[in-house]
Amino acid sequence: MRYDSITDAIGDTPLVRIDPAVHGLRTIDLYAKLEMLNPFGSVKDRAAWNMVRPGLPGAVRDGETVVELSSGNTAKALAVIAGMHGLPFKSITNRMRVAEIKDLLLLLGAEIEELPGQTECLDPTNTDDPLTLFHQELSQPGSPNLHTDQYFNARNTESHAAGTGPEIVADLDGRAPDFFIACVGTAGSSTGVAGVLRAHDPGVRVVGLVAQKSDFIPGIRTIDEVQEVGLFDPATYDAIEAVSADEAIDGMLTLVRRCGILGGPTGGAAYFGALRHLRPFDAESTQRRTAVFIVCDRVESYVGYVRRRRPELLGRPPVKNSVTALTEAEVAAATVIDTADARKWIAEERPLVVDLRGSFAYAALHIEGSVNIVDELFDELVRGGLPFSKRQAVLLACPVGEKSARYAALLTRMGHPDVRSLAGGIIAWRDAGAPLERG
Ligand SMILES: Cc1ncc(COP(=O)(O)O)c(C=O)c1O
Incomplete structure (x- = not known):
């Protein structure tokens, strides 16, 4: 060959x-x-090559940057192909969750722009998500980028x-x-x-x-x-x-x-x-x-x-406290409360409100008095044992109430007597017109 x-x-x-x-x-x-x-x-080598190929001559002529919303294999293939044509490559992503891939992309010469969004993946209908805003901007005619647009490109x-x-x-x-x-x-x-x-x-x-x-x-x-x-x-x-x-x-x-x-x-x-x-x-x-x-x-x-x-x-000790070890019955048994009950509970008993979303989403809008512990960090914390006193009641909130229900189930399994999950998450809270603060 x-x-x-x-x-x-x-x-x-x-x-x-x-x-x-x-x-x-x-x-x-x-x-x-x-x-x-x-x-x-x-x-993704096949897709990356097929998507980028027609735009390469124009990109080389106009000095464009190849851009893709990817934190993995598409970015890797595009970084290599862009480099072969003397073009810069930029990977835009919410969170690079696999450290080796991030390092590899940097080694391949990629620029990585991490935009912590509300979701891990792009939701084109959600204009609050910074990644979505970026996607719209890249798709505008006249953008100085060669955007391969893998989620929409036929x-x-x-x-x-x-x-x-x-x-x-x-x-x-x-x-x-x-x-x-x-x-x-x-x-x-x-x-x-x-x-x-x-x-x-x-x-x-x-x-x-x-x-x-x-x-x-x-x-x-x-x-x-x-x-x-x-x-x-x-x-x-x-x-x-x-x-x-x-x-x-x-x-x-x-x-x-x-x-x-x-x-x-x-x-x-x-x-x-x-x-x-x-x-x-x-x-x-x-x-x-x-x-x-x-x-x-x-x-x-x-x-x-x-x-x-x-x-x-x-060859390392197994993880003791992990949401992955929960049974569906345990998750279903977690205490879940809706926005109205949560507001009442917060007003009367002042539980600690823990917001598990990314820091960007938290900074954009959050429940007054809540603390932000991003889910990955929370995951790390609970591995070591209960991160709160058992006397401290806790309300967990995430984007749509799924992750928080799992963590509520886990903390309950670990012996916490009063941990609850916000049903429907911050989105339901917002949709119910409950107050949110910025900054
Ligand atoms: C490791 C891995 N597996 C599976 C897939 C799925 O392929 P497709 O995007 O064609 O659905 C991808 C896509 O990025 C990937 O990176």
Whole structure:
């Protein structure tokens, strides 16, 4: 294989059969599409190259900066491609949550602008979110940037409709698999591949995987966040299923330890989600079928992610107090109060109000007298034990009341006698017309 440019090496990734002795399915042949073997390390190499390519000559002529709202693989691929063309690259993001990826981007020459927003991901309908404002500004005509716009750019999906999908069909001797399973971030890869597979066989079953509510799997969205993506169309998927961070790590462990596939957490999520979805089909039929899942990127950047969530895998003591260890019953049993009751409680008993949102959102608007402990820091604090006296009643608030309910359940499990979560979060408080202060 000889190439004139490294970008010519994007695509044509291997489709590798997973050993049935490992996955245990009797009637289904399971294959991994190894997008991690693209030259810059991920499935996003295809999208990044396809999105940026048409604008490169103009950007070089006019000295533009390549810009993308990404904290991960798209930014990584764009940083490399921009650098190859002598262009600066700027990554704009809410919070860089995977330290290794942030460092790698800086090493690749990227400029990183972190705008702590209300949500982890872009919500184009929420004009209060600074990231959204930035997105609107970048999309204005005459902006001095080459904005690749991965959440809305059809060239993202097209890169997979032209490459990833046809490659899978070709490697299966001209047939579409019976099942296709992929994690959903921008939805570009799953949408592009699903379209091609369905054109070959309308019966193919497409499963989209997202992170469980309030859980974080780097690179993909939660079920709520995914609705906000311009390229996401629920009709693409026969099923959308959630995977927890723990399940993603379990899947990743099997890939790296048993299959020789050094995939990252979303590859693990895809493997775990594929098996969970396929088992009932396997049990009910003797017909031979084929399934394909995508391994999006590599494990190496996620050692810190694993250390935080599953330290015992790296020979460290396990995390004692963690929301990930809660049962759904415990979360459902957390004390949740609505805005009216919360206002009354605050007026009468003065609980400590803890706002778990990012500092920018807190600075923009918060409940009078509340303290701001960003959820990640709070997570760190509770690991060491109860961060408040048991005599101090506590009201927890977050954007929509989900994270706060989980932390309320955790503090209750840890023995706190009176911790409550604000139902619907600061958004419900604001919508109820309750007072909020700035600054
Ligand atoms: C690690 C990882 N997995 C999965 C995905 C999902 O891919 P897509 O954006 O095509 O939905 C991404 C996207 O950024 C990713 O970075």
